[in-house]
Amino acid sequence: MSLAMAFRVVSLPVFVCASLLAACSGGDRMTLGSGSDSPPAANPPAGPAAKPPPASMAGRWTLSATGSTSCGMTFGASNPDSTEGTIAPGGGCPFNFFTSRKWSYTEAGLTLRDHTAQALVQLVPAGPNRFEGKTGAGQDVALSR
Secondary structure, three states: OOHHHHHHHHHHHHHHHHHHHHHHOOOOOOOOOOOOOOOOOOOOOOOOOOOOOOOOOOEEEEEEEOOOOEEEEEEEOOOOOOOEEEEEEOOOOOOOHHHEEEEEEEOOEEEEEEOOOOEEEEEEEOOOOEEEEEEOOOOEEEEEO
């Protein structure tokens, strides 16, 4: 066997392997079972931005319940247009609102959640710096400044 032929026998598998590896580095390589010839979108289209509450939630609020006590709650927010944040309830909160830890605002209104992320109440805007709603048990609740 000549030296030229030995070179061809050795170099052909190396060339084929190098070509296959180079093809694997591309971002548009084929995948098995994808069901589509087109590559997936890099980023899904962004939905509409969440609408902020009608008032900045950060700061001190008073939670009151009809026929019961009221308490102070400090709402935390990362900026004035935040749509979620933390709650630090003061002492004497009615019902189980002493467990309030998080708030979030969506198109449906303001939701207060407990330490297990369970909704305590859903409130809707009822004027400047005021929200009103009912608990799951039907108690009237208001949050105001």
